[in-house]
Amino acid sequence: MENIVWHDHHVTMNERAALKEQKPCVLWFTGLSGSGKSTIANAVEAKLLEMGKHTYLLDGDNIRHGLNKGLGFSDEDRIENIRRIGEVAKLFVDAGEIVLTAFISPFRSDREQVRSLVGAGEFIEVFIDTPLAVCETRDPKGLYKKARAGEIPNFTGIDSPYEAPEMPEVHIRNDNIPVEEAAMQVIDYLETKGHLNA
Ligand SMILES: Nc1ncnc2c1ncn2[C@@H]1O[C@H](COP(=O)(O)OS(=O)(=O)O)[C@@H](OP(=O)(O)O)[C@H]1O
Numbered sequence: 001m002e003n004i005v006w007h008d009h010h011v012t013m014n015e016r017a018a019l020k021e022q023k024p025c026v027l028w029f030t031g032l033s034g035s036g037k038s039t040i041a042n043a044v045e046a047k048l049l050e051m052g053k054h055t056y057l058l059d060g061d062n063i064r065h066g067l068n069k070g071l072g073f074s075d076e077d078r079i080e081n082i083r084r085i086g087e088v089a090k091l092f093v094d095a096g097e098i099v100l101t102a103f104i105s106p107f108r109s110d111r112e113q114v115r116s117l118v119g120a121g122e123f124i125e126v127f128i129d130t131p132l133a134v135c136e137t138r139d140p141k142g143l144y145k146k147a148r149a150g151e152i153p154n155f156t157g158i159d160s161p162y163e164a165p166e167m168p169e170v171h172i173r174n175d176n177i178p179v180e181e182a183a184m185q186v187i188d189y190l191e192t193k194g195h196l197n198a
């Protein structure tokens with residue numbers, strides 16, 4: 001960009017992360033509305049906190065009230081939503097945090113774009129794989145009912161697409177397991193990859 005120069009900082013990500021005794025990353029939860037992204041991300045964050053890890057959770061509804069206020073659910077707005085969240089997640093990784101994000105993020109190319117923003121091994125795609133029928137039965141906010149009645153256009157899974165991950169780092173089949181077990185799948189992955197004891 002013209003007349004804008006990138007500044008290198010004196011303190012590096014590795015130095016910040018070393019203080020926290022962890023290897024920073026983004027845990028990118030993706031799945032249908034009602035699949036369990038928020039519930040499982042919260043459970044994972046609680047476990048990480050117990051372990052003394054430094055985390056930050058970026059959650060769908062909250063971000064849309066602030067940073068991304070004004071964005072709707074057209075394809076174009078969803079792409080911009082995920083682009084901004086990706087950039088914020090990257091900043092938190094640079095700060096040395098373990099970042100958790102819980103957004104539908106329906107498009108594969110947008111998720112891959114976020115992956116390309118951070119270093120190798122720092123983007124961990126967590127697919128919350130819950131059949132549409134189960135999400136629709138749960139329907140905690142009554143949104144599927146409204147979408148089926150034609151009151152919410154472009155609803156994911158109904159009249160707007162969801163592109164499932166092809167090779168997620170963590171694949172959680174969340175139709176019939178306790179939340180605790182789902183959260184442990186993520187914690188186990190982080191442990192195996194050395195994120196919790198750097
Ligand atoms: N049209 C439509 N489609 C899907 N979801 C809708 C829609 N309108 C409102 N909502 C509510 O918004 C939440 C999804 O926001 P996200 O920012 O995660 O969506 S996206 O990643 O930009 O696709 C989603 O929250 P979750 O249920 O937590 O996923 C819904 O509560």
Ligand SMILES: Nc1ncnc2c1ncn2[C@@H]1O[C@H](COP(=O)(O)OP(=O)(O)O)[C@@H](O)[C@H]1O
Nearest residue numbers: 032033034035036037038039138140177178179
């Ligand atoms: N493993 C699970 N077992 C039972 N209920 C679950 C499980 N995971 C999520 N739920 C329930 O499903 C509903 C949707 O979960 P939520 O985390 O809000 O989904 P999302 O963030 O993907 O929209 C909530 O009522 C939640 O309590």
